[in-house]
Amino acid sequence: MIFGQFGDMVKQARELQSNLKKVKDELARAKYEGEAGGIKVTVNGEMDILEVKGAGANLNSFKDAANKALKLAKDDAADKLKKATGGISIPGLT
Numbered sequence: 774m775i776f777g778q779f780g781d782m783v784k785q786a787r788e789l790q791s792n793l794k795k796v797k798d799e800l801a802r803a804k805y806e807g808e809a810g811g812i813k814v815t816v817n818g819e820m821d822i823l824e825v826k827g828a829g830a831n832l833n834s835f836k837d838a839a840n841k842a843l844k845l846a847k848d849d850a851a852d853k854l855k856k857a858t859g860g861i862s863i864p865g866l867t
Contacts, residue, residue: 792857800850807841810834816842818850 800818807814812827812834820843825835 789858793854796850796853796857800846800853803846803849805842805845805849807838807843807845809837809841812838814838814842816846818846820846 803818804823805816805818807816810827810831812825812831814822814835815824815826816822816839822839822842825838827834827838
């Protein structure tokens, strides 16, 4: 009986690993946009700035737009990881 439970745990761990890889791949392809003061910043789910558009060099607007896009990316990543882990809190991951 103990071996059966261990086998189930291993199976669940493999499924979790597979789900987390899918989420990571999905986040790498995802794009999020933040806009402020006529500047638009696009980031991916890995928190990389992909594109900056806009006229002028208003750095405060750039910062605000970038932070809005990054917050969208972080919130989406947290939501997807929560779903992938079945709501289990994994320190450093969720």
